[in-house]
Amino acid sequence: MNRIRTLFDIEFPIIQAGMVWCSGWKLAAAVSNAGGLGIIGAGSMYPDVLRIHIQKCKAATSKPFAVNVPLLYPNVSEIIQILVEEQVKIVFTSAGNPSTWTGHLKERGITVVHVVANTKFALKAEACGADAIVAEGFEAGGHNGREETTTLCLIPLVKEAVKIPVIAAGGIGSGKTMLAAVALGADGVQVGSAFAVAEESSAHINFKNRVVAAAEGDTRLRMKKLVPVRLLKNEFADQVAQAEAEGAGIEKLMQLLGRSRAKLGMFEGDMEQGELEIGQVSAMLTGIKPAADILSSIWNEFLSEKEKLSLLKF
Structure with a gap:
């Protein structure tokens, strides 16, 4: 060290x-x-x-x-x-x-x-x-x-x-x-x-509180066809999971992700439609x-x- x-x-x-x-x-x-x-x-x-x-x-x-x-x-x-x-x-x-x-x-x-x-x-x-x-x-x-x-x-x-x-x-x-x-x-x-x-x-404080409240298994790795990212479960993550289960390609995932999705969740505090990036810990x-x-x-x-x-x- x-x-x-x-x-x-x-x-x-x-x-x-x-x-x-x-x-x-x-x-x-x-x-x-x-x-x-x-x-x-x-x-x-x-x-x-x-x-x-x-x-x-x-x-x-x-x-x-x-x-x-x-x-x-x-x-x-x-x-x-x-x-x-x-x-x-x-x-x-x-x-x-x-x-x-x-x-x-x-x-x-x-x-x-x-x-x-x-x-x-x-x-x-x-x-x-x-x-x-x-x-x-x-x-x-x-x-x-x-x-x-x-x-x-x-x-x-x-x-x-x-x-x-x-x-x-x-x-x-x-x-x-x-x-x-x-x-x-x-x-x-x-x-x-x-x-x-x-x-x-x-x-955002909403994001911090949501992370602290997270339980084991509340995160998943998503969007592996695009850029793999670990997300907390919410409505947006569910939409991504459904799209992936239906075989969505890169173009569909990019459309779903849109612009400023991470900002919406982590910085602006929308806990359902925002992208909530966090680790298993x-x-x-x-x-x-x-x-x-x-x-x-x-x-x-x-x-x-x-x-x-x-x-x-x-």
Whole structure:
């Protein structure tokens, strides 16, 4: 875990995921100020809005923070230019080919981490010069891997394949799950859902309450023909499930998804017609808390459970 601490110059090897409509500057600054690595999620921001969030985050924390950039969006080149102009030091790329921008960012002194769901892209990201990998298992919320490889299987596979640091993601929201990830070989962890419902998250309170109320089995992976995404059950998710059961193709799914469906649910608070992206770990979340408390709870439980295991006799 010292590799992750050193790479990002952070106190704890805990990274807050860059989540659409949740990860604004307030959440990123709060996590960074608490000793982790906060991330601004550029996926839900127009370029000029992203610039404002970067500037506000710089004003709110003197600690390192990062920006997550989903590479599937059409204005990526403009976003990358803003990151360079604003002198962002750490960039997490996801949902796209790492060879496209990794070299460009590295040439400008930026630390680059790429999110993957299989060993093929982990190796590709390493070959492109990525400084670390986020290996995200099937349990994760939001955009997900088509392979449906769970974190338990993915982390040791990726760890064996690459030499650069591996950050585990998917199903991690407690010290116990962090310890499990480290036992599998992870150098650090990325936490999404638990921070999505933090007080500082920019998500709507309706969404936060709905996530906290979620039970086991309340999420499903949908839209695998389009862009696989894990969703909470609601009227929209039911419509997607019905369309998929009837054999809907990409065009039909795109029509159903429409525009701003995630914004409608996660940011504007429509719990039935909105797209509610969240991970399986939502069933384990119990309340809306400050980001600093979430981070310290994960770290302290990690240390406690690690000590307990050291005392066990097998």
